[in-house]
Amino acid sequence: xxxxxxxxxxxxxxxxxxxxxxxxxxxxxxxxxxxxxxxxxxxxxxxxxxxxxxxxxxxxxxxxxxxxxxxxxxxxxxxxxxxxxxxxxxxxxxxxxxxxxxxxxxxxxxxxxxxxxxxxxxxxxxxxxxxxxxxxxxxxxxxxxxxxxxxxxxxxxxxxxxxxxxxxxxxxxxxxxxxxxxxxxxxxxxxxxxxxxxxxxxxxxxxxxxxxxxxxxxxxxxxxxxxxxxxxxxx
Numbered sequence: 656x657x658x659x660x661x662x663x664x665x666x667x668x669x670x671x672x673x674x675x676x677x678x679x680x681x682x683x684x685x686x687x688x689x690x691x692x693x694x695x696x697x698x699x700x701x702x703x704x705x706x707x708x709x710x711x712x713x714x715x716x717x718x719x720x721x722x723x724x725x726x727x728x729x730x731x732x733x734x735x736x737x738x739x740x741x742x743x744x745x746x747x748x749x750x751x752x753x754x755x756x757x758x759x760x761x762x763x764x765x766x767x768x769x770x771x772x773x774x775x776x777x778x779x780x781x782x783x784x785x786x787x788x789x790x791x792x793x794x795x796x797x798x799x800x801x802x803x804x805x806x807x808x809x810x811x812x813x814x815x816x817x818x819x820x821x822x823x824x825x826x827x828x829x830x831x832x833x834x835x836x837x838x839x840x841x842x843x844x845x846x847x848x849x850x851x852x853x854x855x856x857x858x859x860x861x862x863x864x865x866x867x868x869x870x871x872x873x874x875x876x877x878x879x880x881x882x883x884x885x886x887x888x889x890x
Contacts (some may be wrong), residue, residue, distance in 0.1 A: 690781035696721025724770035798843025
């Protein structure tokens with residue numbers, strides 16, 4: 656009988672590094688532009704639709720705004736699932752189904768405005784995610800490359816981390832500039848490691864926001880009702 660490994664492949668260092676890379680790419684490249692597009696496009700179409708509704712031209716614009724906001728939100732959900740761990744993915748609600756939005760739903764179904772609320776709240780979250788990625792990931796990687804930068808500049812006669820650096824001269828007075836560059840690289844490695852936890856937490860926060868705004872739960876069918884069981888089990 657073949658024994659099963661007790662190690663979860665999702666907990667391997669390779670998996671962590673891969674997930675960190677996907678989170679860094681999402682927060683640096685994707686989330687802010689996508690949030691701006693979702694916010695501007697949805698709010699602009701909705702505002703035009705409300706303004707032109709007395710002319711009966713605004714109703715199709717409002718409908719288009721809701722369709723666009725819902726489609727972009729579903730696309731963002733799929734991207735977020737790829738950046739999260741398996742346990743965090745389970746907290747995501749199902750993608751909102753692509754149902755037809757009728758004109759009477761503007762008044763009778765408030766749920767259809769959930770994607771608009773999502774993009775209104777997602778924009779400030781995306782700004783925080785982008786700032787965290789720049790601070791910990793991008794800046795950390797640049798600091799890690801300090802020895803390579805030192806050698807490249809020293810080749811052209813430009814010296815860094817030398818006597819002109821007051822902070823390093825005070826902290827590391829007995830070290831050569833090249834040795835100091837490795838200490839700086841070690842600090843950058845710590846910053847990058849901290850960035851993994853920060854990005855992970857910001858992604859989880861964004862997931863919680865999504866779960867609160869878009870609560871897509873299947874409705875309980877009447878045929879599934881079992882007499883004698885409390886109603887809370889069907890909520």
